[in-house]
Amino acid sequence: MDVVYGINPVIELLRYESPRARKIVLARGKTGSDVTTIALLARNHNIPISYEDRSVLAAMTAPASNQGVVALCRPYQYRTVDALIANAVSGMKNSLIVLLDNITDPQNLGSIIRTAHCFGVNGVIIPKNRAAEVSPAVIKASAGAANHTPVAMVTNLAATIQYLKEKGFWIYGADASWGVDISDCQEQGNMVLVMGSEGAGIRPLIRKSCDFLISIPLYGKVNSLNVSVAAGIILHHILTKWRREV
Secondary structure: OEEEEOHHHHHHHHOOOOOOEEEEEEEOOOOOHHHHHHHHHHHHOOOOEEEEOHHHHHHHHOOOOOOOEEEEEOOOOOEOHHHHHHOOOOOOOOOEEEEEOOOOOHHHHHHHHHHHHHOOOOEEEEEOOOOOOOOHHHHHHOOOHHHOOOEEEEOOHHHHHHHHHHOOOEEEEEOOOOOEEHHHOOOOOOEEEEEOEOOOEOOHHHHHHOOEEEEOOOOOOOOOOOHHHHHHHHHHHHHHHHHHHO
């Protein structure tokens, strides 16, 4: 089974109507309102709770910190691209999907999923190879948002982009070197935002598949942003523009 750990990730996991958790393990002697919430949610779903020494929990999640809360779960279930398309978020003018090209750092992947969830994104697409997958570390980094925002894993990003185009999506690639300033870009209709890897950015083949390339203007001596920060800036810009047009 998968191991999900940390207060917020476990609480968000248990907020599902049918959570994938099969057992909750709490550190013996741990108290507080968060523990009460976890215990109540677990009992509402008839999920058993056990209490163990902190050393037992540490061994389950090493080397990561678990905050005295662990959930043993069924393996994470990836969704299909069609499921992401159908997952229209209430209150959003259009559909918006984030597609990630070889994001290898679990912390960045988790942060992007968290940001995507907060900005009403339909879902996130990741490649099967040479990239981070939705692991317990990613769920922890997402503060539990990975339990709510669907993620699809695909074998061919270029083919997936073509499929999304056929479904009526415009493809916007974030490119620091070649993109148009996001303030000058006219976002339209259903969108896919493509974010590249932490070092190399979007690969050439994926870049060629994009309808538009966009960039964030920078004024400091450091000429790049962390990919999760860049994703947040661009998603906020898109959401703000869509709200003005409603």
